[in-house]
Amino acid sequence: MTHATTDPTSDDDHVYLTLSEASPGPEGEARWAYGTGFADPLLGVDTALPDGVDGADLGAYCLMLGDDALILAQRLIEWCTRAPELEEEVALANLGLDLLGQARQLLTRAGQVDGSGRSEDEFAYWREEHDFRNVRLVETPNGDFAHCIARLLLFSTARHALYELLGGHPDQVLAAVAARGVKELAYHREYATAWTLRLGDGTEHSARRMQAALEALWPLLDELFTAHPVELRLGVDPAQLREPFLRALGEVIAEAGLTVPEAAPLAYVGGRAGRDGVHTEALGPLLAELQVVARAHPGANW
Amino acid sequence: MSAPQIAEQPLEGHFETVVAAEQRIEPRDWMPDAYRATLVRQIAQHAHSEIIGMQPEGNWLTRAPSLRRKAILLAKAQDEAGHGLYLYAAAETLGVDRAELTEKLISGRQKYSSIFNYPTLTFADVGVIGWLVDGAAICNQVPLCRCSYGPYARAMVRICKEESFHQRQGYELLMTLMRGTEAQRRMVQDAVDRWWWPSLMMFGPPDDDSPNTARSMAWRIKRHTNDELRQRFVDMTVPQAQHLGVTLPDPALNWNEERGSWDFGEPDWSELKQVIKGQGPCNTQRIERRRAAHEDGEWVREAAAAYAAKRRADGSSTDGHKGQGDAQGAGR
Numbered sequence: 001m002t003h004a005t006t007d008p009t010s011d012d013d014h015v016y017l018t019l020s021e022a023s024p025g026p027e028g029e030a031r032w033a034y035g036t037g038f039a040d041p042l043l044g045v046d047t048a049l050p051d052g053v054d055g056a057d058l059g060a061y062c063l064m065l066g067d068d069a070l071i072l073a074q075r076l077i078e079w080c081t082r083a084p085e086l087e088e089e090v091a092l093a094n095l096g097l098d099l100l101g102q103a104r105q106l107l108t109r110a111g112q113v114d115g116s117g118r119s120e121d122e123f124a125y126w127r128e129e130h131d132f133r134n135v136r137l138v139e140t141p142n143g144d145f146a147h148c149i150a151r152l153l154l155f156s157t158a159r160h161a162l163y164e165l166l167g168g169h170p171d172q173v174l175a176a177v178a179a180r181g182v183k184e185l186a187y188h189r190e191y192a193t194a195w196t197l198r199l200g201d202g203t204e205h206s207a208r209r210m211q212a213a214l215e216a217l218w219p220l221l222d223e224l225f226t227a228h229p230v231e232l233r234l235g236v237d238p239a240q241l242r243e244p245f246l247r248a249l250g251e252v253i254a255e256a257g258l259t260v261p262e263a264a265p266l267a268y269v270g271g272r273a274g275r276d277g278v279h280t281e282a283l284g285p286l287l288a289e290l291q292v293v294a295r296a297h298p299g300a301n302w
Numbered sequence: 303m304s305a306p307q308i309a310e311q312p313l314e315g316h317f318e319t320v321v322a323a324e325q326r327i328e329p330r331d332w333m334p335d336a337y338r339a340t341l342v343r344q345i346a347q348h349a350h351s352e353i354i355g356m357q358p359e360g361n362w363l364t365r366a367p368s369l370r371r372k373a374i375l376l377a378k379a380q381d382e383a384g385h386g387l388y389l390y391a392a393a394e395t396l397g398v399d400r401a402e403l404t405e406k407l408i409s410g411r412q413k414y415s416s417i418f419n420y421p422t423l424t425f426a427d428v429g430v431i432g433w434l435v436d437g438a439a440i441c442n443q444v445p446l447c448r449c450s451y452g453p454y455a456r457a458m459v460r461i462c463k464e465e466s467f468h469q470r471q472g473y474e475l476l477m478t479l480m481r482g483t484e485a486q487r488r489m490v491q492d493a494v495d496r497w498w499w500p501s502l503m504m505f506g507p508p509d510d511d512s513p514n515t516a517r518s519m520a521w522r523i524k525r526h527t528n529d530e531l532r533q534r535f536v537d538m539t540v541p542q543a544q545h546l547g548v549t550l551p552d553p554a555l556n557w558n559e560e561r562g563s564w565d566f567g568e569p570d571w572s573e574l575k576q577v578i579k580g581q582g583p584c585n586t587q588r589i590e591r592r593r594a595a596h597e598d599g600e601w602v603r604e605a606a607a608a609y610a611a612k613r614r615a616d617g618s619s620t621d622g623h624k625g626q627g628d629a630q631g632a633g634r
Contacts, residue, residue, distance in 0.1 A: 070369075077372075080360045080379050081591060084599020085606075086353070086387050086400075093380035100373050107369075121368050145602050201612065202605025209601070293425050294367040300483050302368040302425075302475075 042105060042176055049113055050170040053234070058171055059114025060133065060230045063123065064275055065162075066106030067134035070124060071283070072155060073099035074290055075142055084145050091191055095152070098184040105177045112173075125294035129284050130277040136266065137220035139274070139283045143213065146206070149195040150213035156188035157249055158224045161241045169236070193252050200256025207257060214253070215261045222265035228275045321522050326452035329395040337521055340514070341451050342396050343412070344523065349389035350407045350414035354588050356382045358422040359431055367425060371475065375428060378468050385461050392453040408593040416574065417504050419582030420496070426479055426489040427497070432472015434494075434501040434539065440465050441535045442505065445525035473542065480547050487547075494543070495551045502566075503574045505532040511571075536564050 049055050076096035083089040104120045111118035137155060142148060163185055166178035199210035225242040246260075253260050272278040294302075313332035320327055327333055356379045363379065366372035390400040406412040417435055422428065443465065446458040479486040506512055506528040518524035526534075536555075543550050554567035576582065 074364060077363045077376060080363055080376070081356050082595045082598070084595070084602035086383050086390070088599075088602075089356075089383040090380055090387070093376055093383065097373060097376055097380065100369060100376065104369050104373070124369055125367070145599065198606045198609040199602070202607075202609045203601070205601055206605030206608075289364050293362075293365045297367070297483060297485060300367075300486055301478060301481075302366075302371050 042173060045176045046172040047112060048172075050172070053171055055113040055115060057230050057233050058174070059110040059116075061234055061236070062106045062110035062113070062174065064133040064228070064230070066103045066110060066123070067132050068138050068155075068159070069099040069106065070103035071132070071134045071286065072138040072151075073097075073103060074286060075138065075151075076148075078142055079148060088145075092148070095188050095191065098181075098188070102177060102181050102184070105173075109171075109173045109177070113171075121294070125291045129279060129287055132277060132279065132283065132287070133275055134279075134283075135220070135223040135274040136280050137217065137223065137274075139280060139286060140217075140220065141282050143216070144209060146199055146209040146213035147216065149192050149199060150210065150217050152188060152192035153196050153249070153252070154217055154221055154224075156185050156192055158221075158238075158241065158245055160185035160189050161245060162236075162238060165236065165241070169234075196252055196258075197256045200253070200258045210256065211258050214258065215263055218261035218263040219266040223273055223275070230275075321450045324448070324450075324522070326455065327450050328452045336517075337523075338396055340518060340521070340523060341454065342393055342398055344518075345389055345393040345396070345454055346398070346403045346406070346412050347414060349386050349393060349403065350412060351418065352382045352386040352389060354407075354414045354418045354592060357588055357591055358418055358420070358584075359428055361422045362425055362428050365425070366428075371425075371428075374471055378432075378471070381464050381468070385457075385464070388457040388460065392457045395453045404592075404596060408589060408596060410580070410589065413578075414588075415504060416577045416582060417500050418588060419577050419584045420500050421583050423496070424489045424493060426476070426486070426493040429472045429475035429479065429490065430493040430497045432468050432470075433476055433542070434497050435504070436465050436469040436472060437539060438501045438504040438535050440469060441531050441538070445531075446523075448522070448525060450522035473546070476546055476548075490546075491548050494548045498551050499569050500574075502532055502535070502569050503571075505529070505535065507571065507574075533563055536566050540564050 049058070073096045076092050076099065079092045080089070080096075083092055103124075107120040107123040110123060111120070137151065140151075160182060163178040163182040167175055167182060169175045169178065196210060199206040201207070225238050225245070227237045227239050231238060250260050266273075269278045294300075314334065317327065317331065317333055317337075320331070327337075359375060360379055363372065363375055366375050390403060393403060394400060403412065407414065417438075422431070440462060443458055443462050447455055447462060449455040449458065476490055479490050509515065509527045509529045512528050515524060515527055519527075540550065540555065552567045554565060556565045558565045577585070580586075
């Protein structure tokens with residue numbers, strides 16, 4: 001191909017220059033602060049294990065909360081390019097990024113305190129299904145948009161309350177993650193509440209679907225408020241959050257013109273469920289997909 | 303354009319003066335019908351490209367091999383949805399609405415960039431799309447920051463900043479892979495081999511086969527010809543490829559001292575025409591995914607509309623869905 005000698009595109013040079021010199025800027029910082037590796041949100045936080053806190057217990061607890069966030073983020077990611085409207089595309093990705101950021105901090109903390117020195121990626125990509133400690137609520141398949149909203153409503157309302165409690169935890173890292181997460185979860189709860197109202201008080205069809213989603217997920221709720229021995233040893237009993245949670249959720253459900261489900265909790269398996277590594281059939285395929293590339297290249301850096 | 307005939311000549315004179323003086327045409331200004339139609343077509347196509355463009359990379363979101371890469375890719379997909387939103391909003395200033403444009407996309411009456419009809423086959427494709435596809439998009443879009451239509455030009459300033467960020471991230475991923483294992487390096491070269499020619503075709507047909515270029519340039523919508531932009535892209539990219547340690551799959555690539563530019567081979571235009579006509583590897587699947595999302599979401603949009611109507615009837619406007627509620631969420 002032949003072309004003119006002088007570059008006719010040189011008028012744009014100043015723009016290219018601006019682009020190549022552009023730092024992420026204040027706006028960019030905010031976007032990237034969600035744990036994409038450009039800024040460490042926990043910089044300066046005391047990482048020493050506080051007196052009286054058992055490292056193995058704290059590690060196990062960080063895995064529970066970190067796995068909840070990671071697996072729910074993965075489910076939200078599955079919505080990408082499938083949302084009902086572009087605004088929801090943006091919002092669901094945003095929620096997924098928040099949860100992914102929380103997961104990364106919590107898994108990293110688990111590796112610091114459990115004595116193994118494992119990284120966030122070693123936890124996410126190299127553990128087997130029975131080593132994941134998330135509740136079953138976050139792993140069940142996505143279902144429709146009403147399911148997505150119902151799960152977000154249940155999870156974010158409960159997790160927001162828990163993070164409020166954990167803001168005062170003696171472990172400075174867990175407290176910092178919770179303090180940061182409480183603001184994020186407040187938005188998730190607000191988003192899920194707004195959509196619960198729209199779907200519940202929208203059309204008859206949407207109300208039926210929203211009610212059906214709440215009914216389907218309700219049996220999975222109990223696990224969030226059932227204390228695991230690790231939690232009790234760390235002085236965080238989620239059972240105390242159950243009543244305030246049910247009150248708050250009851251108000252939203254009533255305002256949406258829906259009914260609080262009466263479905264009984266999903267049974268455990270020999271007394272064990274997600275927090276003990278006993279999951280639903282949905283987690284295996286989710287992890288197979290999440291881990292496949294990493295496991296095809298052992299030892300590789302990405 | 304409901305303006306009375308009588309007023310048209312002075313208005314047209316004003317339009318031409320503004321454009322010639324490199325000033326901006328704004329939504330309320332008079333503009334020729336064909337200028338409006340050209341802009342609607344171009345901005346809609348650009349918006350559709352952002353939205354369809356989420357799919358090829360989205361293919362790797364659930365499988366991204368590190369949590370950091372997963373977060374970066376998710377943030378990028380979110381940016382693309384955001385770009386789609388500003389661009390649809392810019393198109394709406396010309397008197398069309400988003401729902402109508404989406405309908406045109408899924409019925410095949412409006413196009414999107416053909417580059418997104420190629421498959422993403424390995425994780426290295428994510429890096430190569432950032433480097434080459436976003437790089438080519440930036441070459442195309444930077445001049446649009448000076449476009450004569452104000453809302454489009456302003457949208458492009460913000461989009462270009464974010465695109466350049468994506469391009470650097472893509473390149474950084476490739477640098478990491480090239481420093482990695484033999485399998486990772488092979489993956490990168492394979493992705494470069496597949497994406498190089500489609501990237502060159504993103505600038506459109508050669509100038510002698512581009513009938514609309516002259517008019518768009520006269521209107522200051524377009525600033526450079528397709529071939530000029532393609533050359534700029536090649537000249538920017540060759541040194542980056544050398545630094546990265548990959549081979550661009552063009553035996554004709556050769557430094558031309560006299561021109562101070564790289565000579566390069568002719569893309570396979572017949573393949574591009576096939577893709578444009580709908581026979582590309584992913585045309586059907588991309589549109590089907592968009593259609594499914596749109597149709598599956600219909601009951602949700604209806605519910606939101608019904609809810610908003612009830613609140614208006616109540617006189618209590620608490621619904622923030624289309625307003626600042628979501629914008630705040632998106633912008634945090």
